[in-house]
Structure formats: C-alpha cells, structure tokens
Amino acid sequence: MFSISTEAKVGLFVLVALIILGYMSFRVGESGFGVKKGYQVNVVFDNAAGLERDASVQIAGVEVGRVEGISLKDGQALVTLRVLPSVRLEKDVEAKIKSYGILGDKYVDIVPGTEGEAYIVAGGDITRTERQADIDKLLSKLGYIAADVLEVTASLKKVVGSVEGEANLKAIIENTRSITENLDRIVTQNDEKLNLMIANLGEASTEMRKAFAALNSVVRKIDSGEGTIGQLVENKDAFDNLNQTLASLRDITDKINEGKGTIGKLINDEETVDNLNEGLKSIDKSMEGIEQYISKAEQFKTFLSYRGEYLFDSSEGKGYFDLTIRPNEDKFYLLGVVADPRGRRTVTDTTVGGTTTRTEKRERDELLFTAQIGKRFKDIALRGGIFESTGGVGIDYFAFDDSLQLTFEAFDFNSDKNAHLKAYAEYRFLKHIYLSAGWDDFISNEGRESPFVGFSIKFEDEDLKYLLGSVPIPN
Amino acid sequence: MFLTRNTQPVTRKYMIKLVDIHKSFGQQKVLDGLNLDIEDGKTTVIIGGSGGGKSVLLKHIIGLLKPDSGQVFVDDIDIASLNDKGLNEVRKKFGMLFQEAALFDSMNVMGNVAFPLREHTRKKEKEIREIVRERLKAVGLLGVENKMPSELSGGMRKRVGLARAIAMHPQIVLFDEPTTGLDPVMTEAINELIVETQKNFDLTCVVISHDVQSIFTVGHKIAMLYKGRIIEYGTPEKIKMSSNPVLRQFLSGSLEGPISVI
Amino acid sequence: MNKIAATVDNFGRAILENIEEMGRILILFLSVLAWMARPPLKLRLIFKQMEFVGVKSIFVVVLTGTFTGMVMALQGYYGFRMFNAESLVGSTVALGMTRELGPVLTALMVTARAGSAMAAELGTMRVTEQIDALYVMAANPVKHLIVPRVIAGVIMLPALTIVSDFMGILGGYFVGVPVLGINSGAFINNINKLVDLGDIYNGLIKAAFFGLILSVVGCYKGFNTTGGAEGVGKATTEAVVLAAISILISDYFLTAIMF
Ligand SMILES: Nc1ncnc2c1ncn2[C@@H]1O[C@H](COP(=O)(O)OP(=O)(O)OP(=O)(O)O)[C@@H](O)[C@H]1O
Numbered sequence: 001m002f003s004i005s006t007e008a009k010v011g012l013f014v015l016v017a018l019i020i021l022g023y024m025s026f027r028v029g030e031s032g033f034g035v036k037k038g039y040q041v042n043v044v045f046d047n048a049a050g051l052e053r054d055a056s057v058q059i060a061g062v063e064v065g066r067v068e069g070i071s072l073k074d075g076q077a078l079v080t081l082r083v084l085p086s087v088r089l090e091k092d093v094e095a096k097i098k099s100y101g102i103l104g105d106k107y108v109d110i111v112p113g114t115e116g117e118a119y120i121v122a123g124g125d126i127t128r129t130e131r132q133a134d135i136d137k138l139l140s141k142l143g144y145i146a147a148d149v150l151e152v153t154a155s156l157k158k159v160v161g162s163v164e165g166e167a168n169l170k171a172i173i174e175n176t177r178s179i180t181e182n183l184d185r186i187v188t189q190n191d192e193k194l195n196l197m198i199a200n201l202g203e204a205s206t207e208m209r210k211a212f213a214a215l216n217s218v219v220r221k222i223d224s225g226e227g228t229i230g231q232l233v234e235n236k237d238a239f240d241n242l243n244q245t246l247a248s249l250r251d252i253t254d255k256i257n258e259g260k261g262t263i264g265k266l267i268n269d270e271e272t273v274d275n276l277n278e279g280l281k282s283i284d285k286s287m288e289g290i291e292q293y294i295s296k297a298e299q300f301k302t303f304l305s306y307r308g309e310y311l312f313d314s315s316e317g318k319g320y321f322d323l324t325i326r327p328n329e330d331k332f333y334l335l336g337v338v339a340d341p342r343g344r345r346t347v348t349d350t351t352v353g354g355t356t357t358r359t360e361k362r363e364r365d366e367l368l369f370t371a372q373i374g375k376r377f378k379d380i381a382l383r384g385g386i387f388e389s390t391g392g393v394g395i396d397y398f399a400f401d402d403s404l405q406l407t408f409e410a411f412d413f414n415s416d417k418n419a420h421l422k423a424y425a426e427y428r429f430l431k432h433i434y435l436s437a438g439w440d441d442f443i444s445n446e447g448r449e450s451p452f453v454g455f456s457i458k459f460e461d462e463d464l465k466y467l468l469g470s471v472p473i474p475n
Numbered sequence: 476m477f478l479t480r481n482t483q484p485v486t487r488k489y490m491i492k493l494v495d496i497h498k499s500f501g502q503q504k505v506l507d508g509l510n511l512d513i514e515d516g517k518t519t520v521i522i523g524g525s526g527g528g529k530s531v532l533l534k535h536i537i538g539l540l541k542p543d544s545g546q547v548f549v550d551d552i553d554i555a556s557l558n559d560k561g562l563n564e565v566r567k568k569f570g571m572l573f574q575e576a577a578l579f580d581s582m583n584v585m586g587n588v589a590f591p592l593r594e595h596t597r598k599k600e601k602e603i604r605e606i607v608r609e610r611l612k613a614v615g616l617l618g619v620e621n622k623m624p625s626e627l628s629g630g631m632r633k634r635v636g637l638a639r640a641i642a643m644h645p646q647i648v649l650f651d652e653p654t655t656g657l658d659p660v661m662t663e664a665i666n667e668l669i670v671e672t673q674k675n676f677d678l679t680c681v682v683i684s685h686d687v688q689s690i691f692t693v694g695h696k697i698a699m700l701y702k703g704r705i706i707e708y709g710t711p712e713k714i715k716m717s718s719n720p721v722l723r724q725f726l727s728g729s730l731e732g733p734i735s736v737i
Numbered sequence: 738m739n740k741i742a743a744t745v746d747n748f749g750r751a752i753l754e755n756i757e758e759m760g761r762i763l764i765l766f767l768s769v770l771a772w773m774a775r776p777p778l779k780l781r782l783i784f785k786q787m788e789f790v791g792v793k794s795i796f797v798v799v800l801t802g803t804f805t806g807m808v809m810a811l812q813g814y815y816g817f818r819m820f821n822a823e824s825l826v827g828s829t830v831a832l833g834m835t836r837e838l839g840p841v842l843t844a845l846m847v848t849a850r851a852g853s854a855m856a857a858e859l860g861t862m863r864v865t866e867q868i869d870a871l872y873v874m875a876a877n878p879v880k881h882l883i884v885p886r887v888i889a890g891v892i893m894l895p896a897l898t899i900v901s902d903f904m905g906i907l908g909g910y911f912v913g914v915p916v917l918g919i920n921s922g923a924f925i926n927n928i929n930k931l932v933d934l935g936d937i938y939n940g941l942i943k944a945a946f947f948g949l950i951l952s953v954v955g956c957y958k959g960f961n962t963t964g965g966a967e968g969v970g971k972a973t974t975e976a977v978v979l980a981a982i983s984i985l986i987s988d989y990f991l992t993a994i995m996f
C-alpha cells in the first residue's frame with residue numbers, strides 16, 4: 001500500500017501554509033503598490049485629525065502615493081507624503097484632506113497645479129493647502145447659516161411685505177436708474193482722459209522691463225556663485241541670510257510668475273520673457289543644490305546598540321556594544337566592543353625532547369573589539385573586518401521592513417581549530433527592542449558550540465546625525 | 476573474555492548498600508529502618524508479602540524514589556546526594572524490569588528493546604537490530620519485533636521488558652517479579668536465562684519473586700522483607716533451615732502464622 | 738466564625754497552590770528550553786508530533802475558520818448596511834480573522850484535540866511507569882517526551898493559523914459576494930487597503946505563543962499525573978481548562994502589547 005511518510009506530510013503542510021502566507025502578504029503588503037521608490041513631499045495642515053499613516057494620496061481619485069508620517073511642527077500637522085516617481089507635482093498644487101463618504105477614512109487629495117509650472121523636487125513642500133470642513137463644524141455652521149437665512153427672510157418679508165416697504169423699494173429702483181444714467185454721461189464726457197491713463201500704463205510697463213533686466217543679472221551672479229554656497233552654509237548666519245534672500249527671491253519670482261498672464265501680454269516682448277525664464281531656472285538650480293545637501297544629512301545615520309546574549313551550554317552571557325555609522329543607504333561602518341566571559345584562547349605548543357605539550361591559556365573577562373565595514377545591496381548586507389578581535393566576514397539578510405534580520409558570521413580562522421561560525425536571527429519586537437536566537441560557534445571542535453538567545457536595544461542618534469551631517473562624505 | 480571487570484582485584488564485596496532506610500507515603504510507613512547489602516557479582520532475591528514494599532525498595536536502589544532518611548550506596552556513591560547528571564551516570568550501570576513491564580506504548584517491540592542501545596551507544600542500526608533479535612531469542616520471542624506492546628499478552632510483555640533490561644548487558648540488573656504470570660516451562664526458561672546471563676557477564680542481580688521454586692534456583696542470597704525491615708538474610712540453605720516463623724509461613728504458604736492476610 | 742476562617746484559609750491555600758503551579762509550569766518551560774538547546778534533537782519524534790498537532794488538525798481548523806469567517810460576514814453585513822458601508826465587511830472579516838479569531842480559535846481547537854491528548858498520553862505513561870522506565874534508562878523524559886511536543890506546538894500553530902485566516906477570509910468572501918451581493922472589487926480592495934502585513938504577522942506570533950502554552954500546559958498536567966486511570970482523566974480535563982484560560986488571558990496581554 002502506498003503511504004506518505006510523516007515527514008512528507010508535515011513538510012507538505014508547512015509548505016502549503018507558507019505559500020498561503022506569501023500570497024496573503026503579497027496581497028496586503030505595500031509591495032504591490034511600489035511607492036517605496038517614490039519621493040517625499042511635505043505638507044503642513046492646520047489640522048490632520050483622522051488622517052493616518054499609510055493613508056492614500058490621490059489625484060483625481062487615482063492613488064499616487066501614501067502618507068508616510070505625521071508629526072507636529074509649530075502647532076501644526078506636518079504630513080510627509082511619498083509620491084510615485086512617475087507623478088510630478090507642480091509647485092502650485094493644492095493639498096486637501098478629504099474623506100471617503102461621511103464616516104470613511106481620510107485621504108489626501110491633490111489638486112493639480114498650473115501646467116508649465118516648475119515641479120516640486122524630492123523633499124520639497126506643497127504650500128497650498130485646504131482643509132475640508134469637519135463634519136461637526138460643517139453641521140454647526142449649517143445651523144448658523146440656517147438661522148441667519150431665517151432672520152434675513154423675516155426682515156425682508158417685513159420690508160417688502162408692508163405698503164411702506166413697497167414704496168421704499170420703488171424709490172430704490174428709481175435711484176439706481178438715475179445713477180446709471182449719470183455714469184453713462186460721465187464716461188462719454190471724459191473719453192480723452194481715460195485714453196491718457198492707458199498710455200501711462202504702457203509707460204510703466206517699459207520701466208518694469210528695465211527692472212527685470214537688472215534682476216536677471218543679479219540672479220546670474222548667484223548662479224555663478226553656486227559652488228560657494230556650500231561654504232556659505234557652514235556659517236550659520238550666512239546660511240540664514242541666504243535662506244531669507246532665496247525665500248524673498250522666490251517670493252518675487254513667484255509673484256511675477258503668477259502675473260505672467262497679464263504682464264506678459266502687456267509687455268509683449270519675447271526677449272524679456274526668455275530672460276525671466278532663464279532667471280527662474282537658475283534659481284531652481286540653486287535650490288536643488290541646497291535640497292541635495294539637506295537630503296545628504298537626512299541619509300546620514302548613526303545607531304547605538306547593545307546586545308546581550310545568553311549561551312545555554314555554558315550558562316554565560318555575552319555582551320555587544322556597537323556604534324554603526326551609515327553615511328548613506330548602502331554603506332556602513334561598525335565599531336564596537338564585546339564582553340565575552342569565555343575570553344580569548346591562545347594555544348602554544350612547546351616541544352621538549354620529542355614530546356609536545358600544548359598549553360592553553362584563556363584570557364578571561366577581556367574586552368574584544370569589533371571594527372567592520374559593510375555594504376548593503378537591497379536586502380543583503382556584506383560585512384568584513386574585525387570580529388571579536390579576529391578577522392572575519394559576515395552576511396546579513398533583512399526582511400519585513402528590516403524588522404527581521406538573519407545573520408551569518410565566520411571569523412577566528414585558525415589552523416589548529418575550526419573557525420568560529422555563528423548564525424542567528426534577530427526580530428524587532430518593539431520599537432527599539434529586538435529579540436534574537438541562534439547558534440554560536442557551531443562547528444567548534446572544542447565543545448564551545450552553544451545555542452543562545454539574546455535581546456538588544458538599538459537607538460538612532462538624532463543629535464549626532466546633524467552634527468556629523470556637515471562633515472564631507474567620501475563617495 | 477568478557478570478564479574484564481573481574482581482572483581488577485575486588486576490593487569490596489558489596490555493590491549496593493542500603494543503610495537505615497525510612498520511607499512513608501503519607502501516614503503509611505513502608506520501609507522502616509531497612510538495612511541490606513547486595514553482593515557484587517551475585518544474585519540476591521528479595522521475598523516478602525504483597526504490598527510489603529519490595530517494589531518501593533527496588534525503586535530506592537535506582538534512585539526513582541528518595542528515602543525520607545537513610546542512605547543508598549551504589550558502587551560506594553551515595554546516590555541521594557547526586558544531581559540529575561550524576562544520577563544518570565549511575566543509572567547507566569543499571570537495567571531494570573518493572574513489575575508491569577512498563578513498555579513504551581508508542582514503540583513496537585523492536586523500538587522498546589533497542590531503546591537503550593540507540594540512546595547510549597553509537598552502534599549501527601544493523602548491529603542494533605541484530606542484538607535485539609538475539610535478546611528476543613533468549614526470552615523466546617523471536618518474530619514479534621514489529622508488534623506493538625498492546626498486541627502482546629502480559630507474559631510476553633514481561634519478557635520483552637526483560638529483553639530490554641538486559642539489552643545493554645548492564646552491570647546491575649533489577650528484576651521485579653520476572654516470572655509472575657508465566658507458565659511453568661517458561662518460568663523455568665526465564666530462571667535459566669537469569670542464571671546464565673548472571674554467570675556469563677558476572678552481573679549483580681536483584682530479583683523480587685514470589686515463586687518459591689524460582690527463589691532457590693536463581694538466588695545466591697535471599698532476603699526476607701517484613702514490616703519494613705529485612706528479617707532474614709542468607710544463602711538458600713540457611714533460609715531453608717531457618718526457624719523464623721514468618722519465613723516458615725511464607726515458604727509453606729500456610730494461613731496459620733504471624734502473617735495475617737485478612 | 739470558624740467557618741469563615743476556614744473559607745478564608747481555603748481560599749488563600751487555593752491561590753498559593755495556583756501560584757505554585759504557575760511556578761512549576763514555568764520551571765518545566767525553562768527546562769524544555771534548556772533541553773531544546775542541547776542537541777541532538779529527536780527529529781523523528783518532532784515530526785511525529787508535528788503530524789499529530791498540525792497535519793491532523795487541518796480539518797477542524799479549516800472547518801472552524803471557514804464558518805467563523807462566514808458568520809462574521811453575515812453579522813458585519815447587517816451592521817454595515819445601516820451606513821451603506823457593506824464593502825467594509827471584507828476588511829472586518831480579514832482583520833478579525835488575522836488578529837484575533839484565527840489564532841485564538843485555532844489554539845482552542847488544537848488544545849481540545851492535541852493538548853488534551855498530550856496530557857492523556859503523558860499521564861498514561863506516568864501511571865504505567867513508562868516515565869520511570871525512561872529515567873531508569875538514563876533518558877530524560879523532558880527531552881524525549883516534552884521537547885518534541887512543545888516544538889511541534891510552536892511551529893504548527895502559526896501554520897494552522899495561516900490556514901484558518903485564509904479559510905475565514907474565503908468563507909467571508911463566499912457569504913459576502915455571491916450570497917449577500919457585496920461588490921467583489923470593493924470587498925477585496927478594502928482588505929488590501931485596511932489589512933497590514935503587521936496584522937497577519939502579529940497574529941502568527943500570538944499563535945506561536947498559544948502553541949507554546951497549550952503544549953507546555955498539556956505536558957505539565959500529563960507529566961504530573963497521579964492516581965491511575967482516574968488521574969489521567971482528571972489531568973486531561975485540567976489541561977484543557979487551564980490551557981484554554983491561559984490562552985484567552987495571554988491573548989489580552991499580547992494584543993495590548995502588539996496592536
Ligand atoms: N507512589 C506511591 N504512593 C503512595 N503509596 C505507594 C506508592 N508506591 C507504593 N505505595 C505503597 O507502598 C506499599 C508497598 O508497595 P510495593 O509496590 O512496594 O509493594 P510490593 O511489595 O512490591 O507488592 P507486590 O508484591 O504486590 O508487588 C503499598 O502499600 C503501596 O500502597
């Protein structure tokens with residue numbers, strides 16, 4: 001009779017369960033949407049009540065991103081959006097918080113801006129916002145309005161309804177007619193004066209053209225000074241000044257830009273318009289430079305972590321204290337100390353008259369050192385350098401938004417014993433707390449192999465981040 | 476050639492020494508200041524009334540029960556003072572047949588008898604199967620390897636338990652009523668097996684038995700347990716000659732005497 | 738007066754006994770951990786238990802999961818219809834299953850099926866001296882009997898929970914879309930939008946905890962059985978009751994920590 005072995009049954013079941021899990025994860029996960037690659041845009045709302053992380057960002061009802069974070073900034077809600085790279089937002093787009101139906105979830109709706117406007121760069125801001133009225137606010141306002149309307153109609157009724165009121169109304173209409181008649185007369189009589197006024201307006205526009213030329217040259221200068229802006233920025237005053245200057249400059253250019261419809265027609269001079277465009281472009285460029293600098297500081301991260309491991313077989317604890325410096329997403333340096341109660345072992349062979357005696361020395365309670373350099377490729381990081389005061393290499397695999405880490409390390413390569421291999425998994429349990437379990441030194445031929453469980457705390461040092469952010473980064 | 480243990484000069488006579496053992500379960504006093512020495516390389520038979528505490532005594536020897544007071548020495552080690560690990564080391568010298576066989580329900584006969592071999596030796600599976608078949612042959616059960624314990628009769632189970640107890644050829648074997656429930660021929664065969672194995676491997680055996688015939692066949696020394704103590708101890712000849720009324724009544728199976736049944 | 742004193746005395750004694758029992762269960766759990774760390778693990782025994790706990794529970798878990806999802810869809814439908822929000826039925830079923838009902842119902846079913854069997858099996862082994870026999874053969878019963886069961890519980894419960902979650906959502910879909918006429922696109926989209934990976938994974942972590950609880954409690958009760966066949970019956974009942982209560986109580990705390 002054909003029968004399936006126990007192992008096969010169990011294996012098949014676990015496999016099926018994993019496939020279902022994979023399928024469900026795929027269906028609900030963000031991976032299906034692909035915003036991960038998108039860029040960040042900030043919006044400040046007066047009130048973001050009801051809006052949640054991961055809420056949808058839509059243009060014309062089509063999802064183009066997700067809300068990545070909500071935080072408080074100067075008493076207002078700073079909402080960070082992550083928008084699909086293929087979607088470009090003009091600088092004058094308007095963001096609104098809307099809800100699906102009366103009780104539905106909130107989402108961010110973006111009203112497209114003017115075509116031809118400059119686009120918002122990564123990390124930029126949406127400046128125009130409108131908050132949709134809260135349902136309760138709306139209802140209470142509705143109440144007031146209704147009361148007002150009632151009052152107005154009541155008094156209107158009083159005014160119009162009476163005989164006296166009717167007479168008044170007649171008088172008003174009479175007055176209006178005589179006023180329009182007067183106006184008509186004045187206009188016909190002063191035709192000449194009006195013409196003069198329009199001529200003056202033409203002259204004013206010529207003056208304006210000169211002003212733009214001057215502005216253009218100023219902007220050019222700033223443009224050529226772009227390389228020095230980096231230096232300027234190190235000086236806080238200069239940086240602030242620059243910021244202010246740029247802000248006001250942008251203000252001015254924005255205004256001009258907005259007025260383009262009327263002024264453009266008035267001026268009717270192609271050259272000026274071109275110049276103006278050039279100027280705006282160069283301002284944009286300088287802004288981008290600054291943006292780049294800021295995002296560099298954003299990427300730079302340092303982490304401090306402590307990990308304690310409990311080794312079952314020796315019933316001893318092992319402690320790791322690490323500083324990870326990550327100048328950018330795919331590169332990191334790791335420095336640390338390890339407290340290993342089992343210490344380091346040194347073996348010396350001494351041969352006296354043909355007999356070899358082997359002495360083993362253990363330096364207990366000695367601190368061991370870690371100094372590694374690593375590079376990250378998507379979900380996999382490779383490390384190399386000094387592990388527990390010996391040479392070694394390691395590989396980490398990250399999953400689930402980096403909350404699960406699988407690590408394999410090999411170090412302490414030595415001719416008279418097996419290398420120290422260590423494998424473990426670490427899972428983020430709470431925000432800063434991780435639990436780990438694994439096998440230490442598992443091919444040891446000295447009986448030092450031991451399973452362990454561990455627990456670690458990791459902090460990202462926010463303060464250190466900006467301090468080190470201004471140090472030039474080797475690329 | 477198996478007698479390696481004997482090549483060392485025997486410095487002590489006793490393998491197991493029980494000193495002033497007291498044991499009660501609740502109000503009931505089962506062992507009351509019991510002293511007994513079990514000789515190395517000999518078979519000691521313990522007799523006594525049903526419910527007299529013989530099985531309890533056996534469990535003290537192997538550390539399954541701890542005495543309320545008193546000491547148990549095995550190979551000069553006080554096993555009451557040992558931790559789990561030490562106790563396990565001592566237990567590796569033992570084999571034990573339980574009164575109810577205590578076969579593992581979840582394993583077939585092969586698995587049961589092979590258990591200590593698989594657990595404590597690095598022998599190849601083929602070799603283990605060979606040994607198991609040999610042991611089963613010795614207890615007259617060749618061919619039941621694939622049966623489950625629940626498919627065996629009581630007597631068969633007992634014999635499988637016996638095969639398991641001697642599978643490793645341990646230094647000391649404890650038999651709790653090895654022949655109870657067997658027919659007279661099988662009883663004789665098992666007694667023969669115990670005697671043979673004991674002699675060939677120079678084992679120290681402790682046998683609990685009610686069967687008067689068996690007592691004298693297998694025992695080098697016989698001890699009578701009564702009211703929580705050993706009241707008689709000696710060679711079969713001495714026991715046969717004894718004038719102790721308890722012993723006399725026990726051996727003759729008479730209702731008249733100091734042992735009151737009802 | 739005397740009666741009152743006696744009642745208070747009994748009450749205090751009962752509490753103390755419970756605390757003591759909790760301590761003993763914890764100690765058993767620690768020794769399981771310690772033995773787990775000491776290879777070689779009995780792979781064959783582990784697989785056997787995994788088959789018993791996992792594979793043989795699939796049917797009941799599929800059944801309970803499906804019908805729970807169906808009932809939730811029906812109930813949710815009547816509630817949401819009042820707000821014209823029928824399409825939220827899908828996400829309600831999915832969230833309810835992945836966060837709570839999947840892990841908890843699976844754990845309760847497996848407790849009834851396998852937790853009780855563990856207690857009965859170990860209890861029988863205790864009263865027929867099989868556990869003593871293990872000791873005698875210098876084989877640790879925790880390693881041979883309890884470790885495989887606990888490992889099987891911890892691994893198979895999440896696996897069963899995945900199946901239960903999935904069947905529940907499928908059952909909800911079946912009732913919601915063809916029977917009650919909810920728009921299928923809205924039903925599924927709401928699930929995709931409102932259910933997080935975290936909901937599923939935290940549910941699975943819960944399930945692993947429940948697997949630990951039911952196997953450790955079942956083994957504890959069985960391992961400490963006294964009093965023959967009657968004792969085995971008592972141990973089995975106690976194991977089911979204690980495990981079920983512990984699962985529900987720990988569910989509250991796990992939920993409080995996770996969500
Ligand atoms: N675990 C236990 N708990 C409580 N009482 C026990 C326990 N084990 C044995 N007893 C009691 O101790 C006494 C001695 O039991 P034991 O099994 O040693 O008898 P025995 O001499 O082996 O009898 P039999 O010849 O019938 O096997 C009995 O009265 C029994 O009730």
Ligand SMILES: [Mg+2]
Pocket residue numbers: 529530531574651
């Ligand atoms: Mg007995």
